[in-house]
Amino acid sequence: MAQLFSVRIFISVLLLLLPGAAFAGGGHQLPLYPESPFTEGSGLTWISNSMIMVWLAALIIVAFCRVATKKMALIPSGLQNLAEWLVEGLYDFFGNILGEHLVKRTFWFFGATFLLILVVNYLGLIPGVGTMGTTDAHGHFKGLLRGGNADLNMTAAMSITFFLLWLYWSFTEIGVKNFFAHIFAPQGTFTGFMKVGMIVMFFLVGILEVVSIFIRPVALSFRLFGNIYGGEQTLEGLMALVPKYFAFLPALPFYFMELLVGLVQALVFTLLCAVFLKLMCSHSEEH
Amino acid sequence: MISIIAAAGTEAASPGFLETFGVNWPFFIAQLVNFIIVLFVLKKFAFAPIQEMLEQRRKRIAEGEDKLKRIEQQLADSEQRTQEAIDKANADAARLINEAKESASSLTEKKAQEAIASAQAILAKAEEAAKAERKTMTAELKKEFGRLVTATTATVTGKVLNDDDQKRINEEALSSVEG
Numbered sequence: 518m519a520q521l522f523s524v525r526i527f528i529s530v531l532l533l534l535l536p537g538a539a540f541a542g543g544g545h546q547l548p549l550y551p552e553s554p555f556t557e558g559s560g561l562t563w564i565s566n567s568m569i570m571v572w573l574a575a576l577i578i579v580a581f582c583r584v585a586t587k588k589m590a591l592i593p594s595g596l597q598n599l600a601e602w603l604v605e606g607l608y609d610f611f612g613n614i615l616g617e618h619l620v621k622r623t624f625w626f627f628g629a630t631f632l633l634i635l636v637v638n639y640l641g642l643i644p645g646v647g648t649m650g651t652t653d654a655h656g657h658f659k660g661l662l663r664g665g666n667a668d669l670n671m672t673a674a675m676s677i678t679f680f681l682l683w684l685y686w687s688f689t690e691i692g693v694k695n696f697f698a699h700i701f702a703p704q705g706t707f708t709g710f711m712k713v714g715m716i717v718m719f720f721l722v723g724i725l726e727v728v729s730i731f732i733r734p735v736a737l738s739f740r741l742f743g744n745i746y747g748g749e750q751t752l753e754g755l756m757a758l759v760p761k762y763f764a765f766l767p768a769l770p771f772y773f774m775e776l777l778v779g780l781v782q783a784l785v786f787t788l789l790c791a792v793f794l795k796l797m798c799s800h801s802e803e804h
Numbered sequence: 805m806i807s808i809i810a811a812a813g814t815e816a817a818s819p820g821f822l823e824t825f826g827v828n829w830p831f832f833i834a835q836l837v838n839f840i841i842v843l844f845v846l847k848k849f850a851f852a853p854i855q856e857m858l859e860q861r862r863k864r865i866a867e868g869e870d871k872l873k874r875i876e877q878q879l880a881d882s883e884q885r886t887q888e889a890i891d892k893a894n895a896d897a898a899r900l901i902n903e904a905k906e907s908a909s910s911l912t913e914k915k916a917q918e919a920i921a922s923a924q925a926i927l928a929k930a931e932e933a934a935k936a937e938r939k940t941m942t943a944e945l946k947k948e949f950g951r952l953v954t955a956t957t958a959t960v961t962g963k964v965l966n967d968d969d970q971k972r973i974n975e976e977a978l979s980s981v982e983g
Contacts (some may be wrong), residue, residue, distance in 0.1 A: 547907070550823075575846065582846075585854070591860070591876070597857075625847040633839075670835040673827065674835040676837065678839055
């Protein structure tokens with residue numbers, strides 16, 4: 518596994534070092550930013566090509582769940598079985614991290630976010646996504662679709678939503694006083710000079726903790742965006758290295774890699790969110 | 805690519821940094837609203853029915869386990885009650901058999917005693933009857949013997965014997981016979 522990731526990083530670095538080589542054969546470079554596939558004046562320019570992919574992913578998930586739950590039976594079969602296995606598996610997975618009480622309260626967010634990220638990541642791998650589009654008179658290529666998580670707006674929206682929910686859940690679970698005590702209050706029992714020293718030290722540590730709390734959504738956003746954008750860029754770069762009829766060949770092994778990356782990144786994002794929440798809410802249990 | 809990263813790096817501290825990644829208010833707000841709507845849609849239409857079913861199944865399993873425990877308890881109670889009933893029946897049966905044995909024994913004894921008493925009574929009656937008969941026969945024999953002695957005496961002596969003579973002769977004859 519580690520070797521596969523190393524190969525991916527090596528290829529990415531290679532493509533970075535040889536910027537002219539990868540895209541010289543007529544292939545286009547995936548831009549860092551999303552674009553609206555709609556023309557100016559249509560009133561729909563607020564819709565980005567990545568947003569369409571998110572809608573599509575949500576539609577697929579909802580459609581799957583609706584079909585799976587159309588004729589619910591106590592003894593499941595077919596799609597219901599699959600859907601229940603998926604939901605129950607995720608519930609137990611997050612339950613092991615968050616505990617029974619918290620997972621009951623927050624599963625809707627973690628489950629939905631995991632599935633959405635996963636499906637969006639996989640939809641981004643469908644051939645045509647990022648490569649189908651129009652080229653304007655100035656030769657500027659505008660993609661019709663774009664991987665949903667290859668858009669920092671989307672990953673930031675998810676991170677900031679989690680950040681706000683994290684604040685709400687933390688305040689309601691442990692209270693505002695305990696929330697700040699968890700960040701700034703000295704841990705342990707000290708007396709005399711040590712007590713004063715520890716108060717100052719933990720206050721300074723608390724400031725660092727506050728900084729780290731505010732960095733979390735940024736890190737979450739850029740981690741997911743970077744991995745997905747990097748993967749798509751790698752695939753496009755590899756395809757551009759060879760004549761177009763054989764373009765699929767160098768990218769093929771990396772498609773499997775990206776399938777794995779898509780799953781891992783969905784897992785990492787939601788897992789970290791769950792851990793952040795648990796770290797704060799476990800305060801009341803410890804004390 | 806290098807140029808993009810370089811540009812991103814140099815612009816990191818400037819307001820244009822986020823623009824490099826295409827982050828702008830309209831797209832960001834649209835994605836934020838989009839994500840929140842998607843979350844609620846998935847919560848309502850994707851997770852709710854499945855979780856409801858899972859919860860329903862969990863409840864049924866829990867109920868089934870409770871019922872199983874109750875049934876096991878009832879079975880254990882029933883087995884205990886059955887065993888107690890069997891034990892009680894065995895004890896009753898043993899007591900009845902003992903009582904029957906005792907009763908039969910006393911009845912046999914009673915009947916035997918009755919039979920013995922009855923036999924003794926019969927024997928006593930028979931003895932009394934035999935005694936009475938013997939007495940009657942002795943009296944008749946004495947009477948006949950007296951008459952014969954009197955008749956013989958009258959014939960031999962040729963005199964008519966009065967009652968006193970007859971009585972005396974009879975008594976003398978009887979005393980000599982009995983003597």
